[in-house]
Every structure is written in structure tokens, then in C-alpha cells.
Amino acid sequence: MVTTCEDGLSRLVCPPENTICRRQDTPPVFDMTTVAYVADPDFILKRNAIFEGRVKSVLVPPKRAMDIDTPLDLKVAELLLSERTTDMGDTND
Numbered sequence: 001m002v003t004t005c006e007d008g009l010s011r012l013v014c015p016p017e018n019t020i021c022r023r024q025d026t027p028p029v030f031d032m033t034t035v036a037y038v039a040d041p042d043f044i045l046k047r048n049a050i051f052e053g054r055v056k057s058v059l060v061p062p063k064r065a066m067d068i069d070t071p072l073d074l075k076v077a078e079l080l081l082s083e084r085t086t087d088m089g090d091t092n093d
Helices: 041-046 071-088
Strands: 002-004 010-012
Touching: none
Parallel strands: none
Antiparallel strands: 002 010
């Protein structure tokens, strides 16, 4: 991920410790999908952020983890859902 600086230039949010020359050499990274968070209420009351604790993840297949933040996202999701139900005859996968 990159961020835009005040001077208009972009920089990596998390620069690597070593130089990476090829995309194939990059470490695997994942996008957070806000499907569900499970936490002890005491943790929520005492901490400022979820990653202050011990965090485990569940990998969600991309076709089941679409964020709908814009009208375009909704149209894409509707299209994918209509194709999935038409082509596969089943929405349980």
C-alpha cells in the first residue's frame, strides 16, 4: 500500500527491511475483510486497537469477501451474484 505525502509524492506505508527487486519475492499480504471480529469484552474496554492483542485470521476466498463501499461496488457484486446463480445453479459455494 502507498500513501500520498504533502509534497504530492507517494511512498510505501510499510517499507520493506530489504530491497525487493521482483514482485515474486514480496512477502504474502492480505486485505482485511470485516466479516467478523471476535474479542473478549474486557479486551475491547482496555485496548485502543484490535492489533494490540493476539490476532488470528481466517482466510476468506475473494469471491466471498467483496467490500461494497460505492454504487459501483454494488453493481459489480450484483453482476457476480447473478452470474454465479445462473452459471452454477447454486449460491452455496
